[in-house]
Amino acid sequence: MSTTRTILICSGKGGVGKTTTTANLGISLARSGASTVVLDADFGLRNLDLLLGLENRIVYTAQEVLAETCRLEQALVKHKQEPNLSLLPAGNPRMLEWLTPKDMQAIVALLEERFDYVLIDCPAGIEDGFKNAAAAAREALVITTPEVAAVRDADRVIGLLNTQGISPVQLVLNRVRPKMMSSQEMLSVDDVTDILALPLLGLVFEDEQVIVSTNRGEPLTLSDGGSPAARAYSNIAGRLQGEDIPLMDPAKLRRGLRAKMRELMQTKIF
Amino acid sequence: MTLQLPDHRSQHWKDALPGLLEQEPSTAVELDCGDWNLNCTDLQQLLQILDGMGCRLRWLCSRRPKTVVSAAAMGLNVHPVEKMEQPSPRSEDQDGLLVHRGTLRSGDHLQCDGDVLIYGDVNPGARVSAGGDVMVWGRLRGTAHAGCFGSTKAKIVALHLRPVQLRISNAVARGPEDQPLDGLTEQARLDQGVIVIEPAETRSIR
Numbered sequence: 026m027s028t029t030r031t032i033l034i035c036s037g038k039g040g041v042g043k044t045t046t047t048a049n050l051g052i053s054l055a056r057s058g059a060s061t062v063v064l065d066a067d068f069g070l071r072n073l074d075l076l077l078g079l080e081n082r083i084v085y086t087a088q089e090v091l092a093e094t095c096r097l098e099q100a101l102v103k104h105k106q107e108p109n110l111s112l113l114p115a116g117n118p119r120m121l122e123w124l125t126p127k128d129m130q131a132i133v134a135l136l137e138e139r140f141d142y143v144l145i146d147c148p149a150g151i152e153d154g155f156k157n158a159a160a161a162a163r164e165a166l167v168i169t170t171p172e173v174a175a176v177r178d179a180d181r182v183i184g185l186l187n188t189q190g191i192s193p194v195q196l197v198l199n200r201v202r203p204k205m206m207s208s209q210e211m212l213s214v215d216d217v218t219d220i221l222a223l224p225l226l227g228l229v230f231e232d233e234q235v236i237v238s239t240n241r242g243e244p245l246t247l248s249d250g251g252s253p254a255a256r257a258y259s260n261i262a263g264r265l266q267g268e269d270i271p272l273m274d275p276a277k278l279r280r281g282l283r284a285k286m287r288e289l290m291q292t293k294i295f
Numbered sequence: 296m297t298l299q300l301p302d303h304r305s306q307h308w309k310d311a312l313p314g315l316l317e318q319e320p321s322t323a324v325e326l327d328c329g330d331w332n333l334n335c336t337d338l339q340q341l342l343q344i345l346d347g348m349g350c351r352l353r354w355l356c357s358r359r360p361k362t363v364v365s366a367a368a369m370g371l372n373v374h375p376v377e378k379m380e381q382p383s384p385r386s387e388d389q390d391g392l393l394v395h396r397g398t399l400r401s402g403d404h405l406q407c408d409g410d411v412l413i414y415g416d417v418n419p420g421a422r423v424s425a426g427g428d429v430m431v432w433g434r435l436r437g438t439a440h441a442g443c444f445g446s447t448k449a450k451i452v453a454l455h456l457r458p459v460q461l462r463i464s465n466a467v468a469r470g471p472e473d474q475p476l477d478g479l480t481e482q483a484r485l486d487q488g489v490i491v492i493e494p495a496e497t498r499s500i501r
């Protein structure tokens with residue numbers, strides 16, 4: 026059996042950060058030396074290539090590889106700055122009918138021969154697109170935000186992953202706003218983990234740099250900038266590889282800021 | 296292709312079977328009964344559904360010895376399936392008590408004819424319906440229906456009873472909004488047609 030880790034990145038609800046997580050995790054893992062491929066299984070609305078700035082370099086898709094009209098190497102798009110990272114689009118938007126669970130297993134089997142990590146960017150929903158994407162996964166990351174609807178959908182997806190024997194399933198809580206959490210306008214970390222009952226792999230704060238980097242086609246983790254979300258993503262990559270990195274605590278972060286202010290006041294700078 | 300009866304959490308086999316048969320092009324059906332414990336009456340009903348849709352049973356398989364025995368007794372072509380690795384949420388039916396280990400998650404709907412014991416939580420968005428009592432050894436935060444065939448004696452008991460909605464027989468109630476006291480097991484029962492919630496009785500239900 027291969028030692029490749031094939032990880033599905035899914036959420037149920039749309040727009041909670043699957044593609045952003047896949048791109049940033051891909052960069053972080055690749056940077057740490059692991060050969061990594063990100064597979065865009067959301068090919069109806071594909072945009073992983075956009076986020077990675079690779080849109081104009083795609084020639085083939087997994088579809089041509091399976092039809093043997095091209096070799097796998099030809100279809101893989103290597104990242105410019107991070108050569109350990111490749112992208113493979115599962116299909117193109119005009120081929121909505123093509124992918125079956127068997128196709129997915131065949132293509133992932135090819136990828137597992139040559140990569141340490143296969144990250145699968147899953148489409149939203151729980152229908153065929155999800156089932157295809159999940160067909161070849163061994164483990165999963167469920168992305169959710171601290172909102173009731175997102176948590177509800179995540180719960181549904183976890184139930185489905187459980188029946189498919191995908192394990193471990195771990196949780197990433199995205200778009201956390203410490204201020205709203207502490208004022209209880211948003212579900213707390215405990216509220217979310219209490220319902221979903223999964224190990225929490227990481228917290229990512231709401232960070233406008235995410236949106237800036239998305240538009241630029243350069244994932245945050247690519248530049249060494251220490252924005253909170255960039256750090257969060259590289260921490261998640263670290264934990265995924267078994268490093269023991271403590272979780273950021275939103276409450277502590279806020280206390281930290283206040284404490285710093287108090288220190289500054291005491292030194293009479295203000 | 297072999298038809299697969301659904302998991303206990305998604306649908307009752309009786310509700311699922313007609314749809315499965317509709318999608319099956321062949322009239323000679325191979326059926327995997329999975330974890331369902333089917334007795335002779337159940338199997339007779341199953342054959343009737345098949346018959347009603349113009350199908351006949353080629354063979355069936357099951358993970359449950361009871362189903363295999365009943366099917367063999369009825370002269371059906373049956374074989375057991377190896378107990379492969381058991382999925383973590385799983386259900387086992389024994390003499391009218393369905394025991395489900397694991398949490399029911401949003402979208403799940405566990406249904407059974409008799410009583411049900413859930414060894415885990417019932418999350419918001421999940422449902423459980425039983426002909427008899429619903430017992431949750433965990434937190435009930437979804438929707439529960441006891442006595443779903445009309446029994447007014449049925450009860451709902453949970454270590455932590457904060458459902459979205461409760462139903463007993465034909466009565467419906469919204470769940471209480473305040474948080475329960477920790478360590479207070481509560482029950483819901485019908486009192487003159489109205490659902491009341493009170494500390495659980497300590498004597499056994501049956």
Ligand SMILES: Nc1ncnc2c1ncn2[C@@H]1O[C@H](COP(=O)(O)OP(=O)(O)OP(=O)(O)O)[C@@H](O)[C@H]1O
Pocket residue numbers: 036038039040041042043044045046067148149199200201229230231232233235236239254
């Ligand atoms: N931590 C964050 N802070 C701020 N904005 C974020 C964060 N994470 C994601 N976003 C923004 O949210 C939007 C949706 O993100 P993304 O495309 O990654 O979600 P998705 O789950 O892949 O969506 P879909 O279901 O449509 O595939 C994007 O505009 C992204 O920039």
Ligand SMILES: [Mg+2]
Pocket residue numbers: 043044045067072146
């Ligand atoms: Mg996406």
